[in-house]
Amino acid sequence: GAVVSQHPSRVICKSGTSVKIECRSLDFQATTMFWYRQFPKQSLMLMATSNEGSKATYEQGVEKDKFLINHASLTLSTLTVTSAHPEDSSFYICSVRSSYNEQFFGPGTRLTVL
Amino acid sequence: QKEVEQNSGPLSVPEGAIASLNCTYSDRGSQSFFWYRQYSGKSPELIMFIYSNGDKEDGRFTAQLNKASQYVSLLIRDSQPSDSATYLCPLGPGSSNTGKLIFGQGTTLQVKP
Numbered sequence: 556g557a558v559v560s561q562h563p564s565r566v567i568c569k570s571g572t573s574v575k576i577e578c579r580s581l582d583f584q585a586t587t588m589f590w591y592r593q594f595p596k597q598s599l600m601l602m603a604t605s606n607e608g609s610k611a612t613y614e615q616g617v618e619k620d621k622f623l624i625n626h627a628s629l630t631l632s633t634l635t636v637t638s639a640h641p642e643d644s645s646f647y648i649c650s651v652r653s654s655y656n657e658q659f660f661g662p663g664t665r666l667t668v669l
Numbered sequence: 670q671k672e673v674e675q676n677s678g679p680l681s682v683p684e685g686a687i688a689s690l691n692c693t694y695s696d697r698g699s700q701s702f703f704w705y706r707q708y709s710g711k712s713p714e715l716i717m718f719i720y721s722n723g724d725k726e727d728g729r730f731t732a733q734l735n736k737a738s739q740y741v742s743l744l745i746r747d748s749q750p751s752d753s754a755t756y757l758c759p760l761g762p763g764s765s766n767t768g769k770l771i772f773g774q775g776t777t778l779q780v781k782p
Contacts, residue, residue, distance in 0.1 A: 657718055
């Protein structure tokens with residue numbers, strides 16, 4: 556399967572600052588990546604579909620101006636949480652879609668907003 | 670009605686036993702089905718995928734799909750304490766082919782030594 560990395564693995568920031576999370580597909584050219592968020596004891600919630608070279612598609616209820624997604628190359632997608640607040644503290648996970656519709660997940664980024 | 674339903678558990682089995690995990694789904698258009706394992710604090714990892722009715726075996730794992738009854742299951746033989754995790758069975762894309770996976774709550778499995 557595809558190998559996916561995320562950076563940083565953990566970030567702590569102050570309320571009101573912006574945080575950028577990188578998702579890299581290390582061995583697969585990914586035209587489609589996904590961004591999820593997972594709160595403690597809850598299931599994964601899809602935030603958006605990231606398409607290389609085009610605008611991301613956001614799920615209902617996800618603010619696209621707050622969660623900026625850029626997928627500028629076949630190996631890199633970034634998620635920027637703008638003006639982060641404590642309620643944005645969560646586990647953010649990206650995934651890469653393979654040719655057979657399987658998704659391979661990155662290790663996740665744990666965001667804590669103070 | 671939720672699109673994917675799983676018993677959240679925890680399902681507790683003794684070491685060496687067979688663990689049986691089940692999912693029911695509502696979208697008859699789904700073409701692909703997956704099983705992921707998620708350890709606490711970690712991201713999900715793919716165990717198996719299955720597209721056709723019947724059984725598919727991989728080592729200690731067997732996935733079973735019954736499209737007519739709209740369920741998919743995972744059997745884990747010779748369960749080990751290291752199998753203790755949450756198991757997710759998302760639906761794959763149906764006719765829309767957006768590539769999105771639809772996740773349920775997952776089933777927590779506890780394998781006791």
